[in-house]
Amino acid sequence: MSTxxxxxxxxxxxxxxxxxxxxxxxxxxxxxxxxxxxxxxxxTAVKNLKExxxxxxxxxxxxxxxGAWNWRHDRSPxxxxxxxxxxxxxxxxxxxxxxxxxxxxxxxxxxxxxxERYADHFDLRSHIWFGTEVVRVEPVAGDRWDVTTxxxxxxxxxxxxxxxxxxxxxxxxxxxxLPRYEGLEEFRGEIMHASSxxxxxxxxxxxxxxxxxxxxxxxxxVEAAQQASRCWHSTRRGYWYxxxxxxxRPADQVNDALLALRxxxxxxxxxxxxxxxxxxxxxxxxxxPKPDHRVYETHPIANSQLVYYVGHGEITPxxxxxxxxxxxxxxSDGRQIDPELVVFATGYLPRFEFLDPKIIGDDEGAGRPRxxxxxxxxxHPTLAVAGLVQPDSGIFxxxxxxxxxxxxxxxxxxxxxxxxxxxxxxVEAHAGERYSGQVKDSSRHWFEVGHADYLRxxxxxxxxxxxxR
Amino acid sequence: xRGREWARPVRPVRRExxxxxxxxxxGRPPLLxxxxxxHGAWAFAEHWLGHAASRGFGAYALSLRxxxxxxxxxxxxxxxxxxxxxxxxxxxxxxxxxxxxxxGALVVAHALARYPARAAVLVAPVLGGxxxxxxxxxxxxxxxxxxxxxxxxxxxxxQLFSRELPEEQARAYVSRLGRAGRRAQWQLLTGRAxxxxxxxxxxxxxxxxxxxxxPAATLTRAARxxxxxxxxxxxxxxxxxxxxxxxxxxxxxxxxxxxEPTPSA
Numbered sequence: 001m002s003t004x005x006x007x008x009x010x011x012x013x014x015x016x017x018x019x020x021x022x023x024x025x026x027x028x029x030x031x032x033x034x035x036x037x038x039x040x041x042x043x044t045a046v047k048n049l050k051e052x053x054x055x056x057x058x059x060x061x062x063x064x065x066x067g068a069w070n071w072r073h074d075r076s077p078x079x080x081x082x083x084x085x086x087x088x089x090x091x092x093x094x095x096x097x098x099x100x101x102x103x104x105x106x107x108x109x110x111x112x113x114x115x116e117r118y119a120d121h122f123d124l125r126s127h128i129w130f131g132t133e134v135v136r137v138e139p140v141a142g143d144r145w146d147v148t149t150x151x152x153x154x155x156x157x158x159x160x161x162x163x164x165x166x167x168x169x170x171x172x173x174x175x176x177x178l179p180r181y182e183g184l185e186e187f188r189g190e191i192m193h194a195s196s197x198x199x200x201x202x203x204x205x206x207x208x209x210x211x212x213x214x215x216x217x218x219x220x221x222v223e224a225a226q227q228a229s230r231c232w233h234s235t236r237r238g239y240w241y242x243x244x245x246x247x248x249r250p251a252d253q254v255n256d257a258l259l260a261l262r263x264x265x266x267x268x269x270x271x272x273x274x275x276x277x278x279x280x281x282x283x284x285x286x287x288x289p290k291p292d293h294r295v296y297e298t299h300p301i302a303n304s305q306l307v308y309y310v311g312h313g314e315i316t317p318x319x320x321x322x323x324x325x326x327x328x329x330x331x332s333d334g335r336q337i338d339p340e341l342v343v344f345a346t347g348y349l350p351r352f353e354f355l356d357p358k359i360i361g362d363d364e365g366a367g368r369p370r371x372x373x374x375x376x377x378x379x380h381p382t383l384a385v386a387g388l389v390q391p392d393s394g395i396f397x398x399x400x401x402x403x404x405x406x407x408x409x410x411x412x413x414x415x416x417x418x419x420x421x422x423x424x425x426x427v428e429a430h431a432g433e434r435y436s437g438q439v440k441d442s443s444r445h446w447f448e449v450g451h452a453d454y455l456r457x458x459x460x461x462x463x464x465x466x467x468x469r
Numbered sequence: 470x471r472g473r474e475w476a477r478p479v480r481p482v483r484r485e486x487x488x489x490x491x492x493x494x495x496g497r498p499p500l501l502x503x504x505x506x507x508h509g510a511w512a513f514a515e516h517w518l519g520h521a522a523s524r525g526f527g528a529y530a531l532s533l534r535x536x537x538x539x540x541x542x543x544x545x546x547x548x549x550x551x552x553x554x555x556x557x558x559x560x561x562x563x564x565x566x567x568x569x570x571x572x573g574a575l576v577v578a579h580a581l582a583r584y585p586a587r588a589a590v591l592v593a594p595v596l597g598g599x600x601x602x603x604x605x606x607x608x609x610x611x612x613x614x615x616x617x618x619x620x621x622x623x624x625x626x627x628q629l630f631s632r633e634l635p636e637e638q639a640r641a642y643v644s645r646l647g648r649a650g651r652r653a654q655w656q657l658l659t660g661r662a663x664x665x666x667x668x669x670x671x672x673x674x675x676x677x678x679x680x681x682x683x684p685a686a687t688l689t690r691a692a693r694x695x696x697x698x699x700x701x702x703x704x705x706x707x708x709x710x711x712x713x714x715x716x717x718x719x720x721x722x723x724x725x726x727x728x729e730p731t732p733s734a
Contacts (some may be wrong), residue, residue: 051585051668095585095667096559100481100552122564122585 026146027161032057033410034147034163036137036354038128039067041387041399042169043115044093047122048400049167052407057161058124061133061152065125066115068173069108075174077195077216077348081223082108084394085215085302087250090451091394093118094401104250134354137166143382165382165410167403172350172388172447179211179346183324187342194220194345202341203228209329209339211321213239217345218303224343225314232318232337233306238289240272243279243304251302252393259452269294286310288317299448300392350388350447360385361431372427373458374435374447375402381424382410393451401458408465423465433457479552485538486557487514488529489522498587498726499527499561502710503554503580505571505595506649506657507624509537512570512642512708516715524723529565531557533576536647545650547657551579558584566726570710571595571682572649574691578663585668588729590722593676593683593707594691597657628681630706633713642711673725675700675709675718682707700725 031054035045038060049056062073071078084091084105091106092098096118102110119125129149135158136148145166150158176193184191192202194216200223208228210221213235224231246254258268272295284290288310309315320332328336352360352369360377361370371377374389384406387399413420435454487510500521502513513530521528533550534542542549554576558565564587569577574594581589624646626639666672672695676688685701692699702709702718709718 095583097552097555097583099560100479100556117559120562121559 024158024160027159029055029057029161029163031055031164033165033167034059034145034161035127035167035169036134036147037067037169037171038062038065038119038124038130039169039171039387040069040115040396041171041403042067042167043119043124044396044400045167045169045386045403045406046124046127047118048403048407049410050122050124050127052411054407054410056127057163058128059132059134059147059149060128060130063130064116065119065128066112067171069111069115071108071112071198075195077173078108079194079197079216079219080199081219084108084111085300086252086394090252090256091396093396096121105244134170137168137355139359139380139383143380145382165384165406167384167386167406168352168355169386169399170352172390173348175349175351176344177347177349178344181321181324183326186326187324187329188326189339190341192341192343194343195348197343200227203343205229206340207338208232209234209318209321209337209342210345211342212345212347213301214299214345214347215301215303217343218301218306220343220345221315222303222305222309225309225312228341230316230339231309231314232316232339234318234321234331235289236320237293238283238291239298239301240276240291240295241283241306242272242276242295242300242302244302245304246275246279256393256452265296269296272296283307283310286317289319296392296450299390359383370432372431372433373402373405373454373461374449375406376427376431378424378428378431381413381420381427388447389454390448391451391454392448398449398451398454398458401455401462405458405462405465408462412465419465419467423461426461426464479549482534482540482542482553484534484540484553484557485510485532486529487511487518487531488527489514489518490527491522491525493525494527495525497526499529499563499565500722500726501554501558501561501565501567502528502530503567503569503573503577504530504532504536505569505573506533506654507536507646508570508573508708509539509645509647511537511645513710515711517710517719520716520719521723526723526726527561529557529561533573533649535650543650544652546652547576547579549650550576550653551583554580555584558586566590568592568722569594571707572597572657575657575663578666581666581670582664583667586666586670588670588726589666589672590725591672591674591691591695592709592718592722593680594674594688595657595683596687596691597662624682624707628706629708630712631679631704631714633704634706634711642708671729673697673700673722675702675721677702677705677707677709679704680707 033049033054033056035042035056035058038058042058043065046056046058064070068076070076087104088098098114131152132149133152134147134149138146140146145163146160147163148158148160150156176195178193197220203224204227206228207230208224209232210217210224211234221231221233242251244251318331321329322332323330328338330336359380375384377383386402387395389395389398391398409420409423435449435457504512509532510530518528518530532539533553534540534545566588567577567586568590570592572595574591575596577589626643630639674692676683676699678685678701688699700721705712705714
């Protein structure tokens with residue numbers, strides 16, 4: 001835990017040279033970099049910036065590390081049975097492996113223990129201000145940033161510090177996205193978003209409708225199948241439900257074995273369809289709609305149990321919801337069902353409430369910033385967003401390399417400004433680039449990336465930056 | 470991108486880790502000693518672990534798979550060895566200093582590309598390549614030839630120790646030697662050079678000019694690769710941690726660690 005004598009603390013008495021536009025003093029933190037959030041991406045940002053010789057201040061609104069993966073946090077979306085979707089080798093930080101005797105798909109509490117060990121191992125906690133939230137981030141002259149913070153919950157005075165650079169790592173799985181339905185206000189049953197689902201006891205003995213077939217929606221549907229008296233699962237379209245194990249190995253490891261051989265997408269899709277036919281079989285027989293897309297075109301769903309419970313009749317697949325009545329729900333095929341509890345596993349929206357949306361190129365304020373490598377903003381060379389990716393694999397490897405790239409960039413700004421300028425030009429030219437094959441358009445898929453394509457792009461950027469190859 | 474490695478994770482085995490921790494935690498980085506082929510953690514437990522702990526450093530030594538008290542692994546590769554080192558390093562409470570001896574130095578060099586160590590020390594490093602074979606053949610033709618066809622590599626006590634070490638002691642140590650995996654032995658000769666280390670750790674190379682496994686020229690070359698000159702301890706054999714004057718090299722390592730400014734701390 002931090003103490004007031006830690007070197008990472010901005011000293012309010014030192015360097016109060018400038019004033020904000022509304023006349024409050026600004027503590028100048030020199031070359032220090034500010035990291036917003038101490039979740040997975042934030043931690044790796046702190047570690048990599050530190051490793052490259054930068055001073056780092058990290059602000060975390062909660063009182064512990066781990067962000068979304070810390071179930072004690074009120075914004076954490078994890079539920080009791082959350083397990084990883086990508087297997088261990090894809091999920092760990094590339095330079096800090098998880099213990100090799102852990103299961104292939106660890107539990108979320110193991111993941112939290114892993115982050116805590118990461119923070120202790122690299123001595124990151126002395127850089128983190130816990131219980132401090134960021135209110136505003138504003139650009140000032142010289143590509144520097146004024147960061148205004150206060151204690152979480154709005155107590156105490158606001159404080160502004162000036163930083164050389166900012167890494168935004170505030171996560172994208174905390175602001176629930178709730179679709180609008182006609183008559184939702186009149187519905188007399190219980191409604192919850194998946195973010196407030198924590199424990200299967202919440203479902204026990206009820207008639208439950210689960211909306212959405214993301215990984216969370218499928219997990220909840222499976223738990224409802226075990227606990228609830230009735231479970232409907234409503235999906236917009238048919239999906240490919242991939243098993244977690246193929247050929248006795250974690251499915252993503254099999255997939256990456258193919259990727260490493262550079263098997264083209266079409267062939268992989270064909271192989272995938274063929275494997276699914278052998279393992280899962282034809283799902284339309286159970287009343288599930290036929291997928292309207294090929295695999296790899298939506299975010300992958302890895303759930304071996306969903307199909308199993310559909311086969312047991314514990315889950316009734318139903319189509320999209322059209323409107324709510326006080327005591328029932330009308331479906332798009334005209335059927336009426338009468339759930340007591342509706343769980344919306346309809347996802348989250350990324351939100352940067354402390355940042356002017358124009359800065360990150362999100363002109364409509366729709367939560368879709370325009371970035372290069374999903375991390376760099378045109379026109380603001382000292383701002384990076386870490387972890388704003390929706391990979392078909394583990395995310396932490398990706399945010400690790402994003403922050404390594406950003407740290408190298410910041411270092412080059414001092415030693416080789418010409419290279420840094422060339423990089424800024426590239427950000428300008430390529431902003432908005434995508435790193436996946438063709439995907440279905442929806443508010444989650446705009447930042448979907450193929451992890452192999454994405455990492456290759458980051459690697460190219462690193463090589464260009466360093467000037468070799 | 471390590472897609473191929475992600476797709477085939479290394480199989481876990483039981484790992485023997487011996488440790489000696491100082492009575493008072495002084496915030497110094499822990500040391501992780503990696504023995505060379507044939508040796509186990511015992512080689513460091515003999516003298517160096519206790520000595521490092523008495524000077525206030527947490528000291529740990531592991532046995533690579535198939536060695537010492539670790540689980541058997543006849544098909545071990547260099548990658549599996551490096552995996553063992555990174556796994557143990559990541560399980561330590563703080564960022565560790567990796568110390569590799571002999572071929573263990575090559576394992577450490579590979580591990581450095583996968584784990585940002587605080588610093589690294591290569592003791593009498595055998596960094597592989599065909600030159601290693603030449604030196605081994607010159608020093609001990611009868612012990613080396615079987616290794617070429619997949620047999621064990623035999624090291625003699627004259628190669629490993631100076632004459633100052635009593636005869637029975639040396640014989641006892643040699644009888645405790647095991648053997649490395651067949652594939653790992655081959656990879657020592659033909660394997661790819663290690664990738665550059667991550668996190669720019671400072672690297673110290675030390676050895677003995679009278680070492681009959683690693684010639685002095687190799688030491689200089691290894692040190693130059695990491696931008697320094699080797700520290701030399703004349704009159705000692707290859708196994709600096711077991712030889713009669715074992716305390717000189719370990720003191721030199723600890724002095725260097727205390728002097729070395731830790732990055733960005």
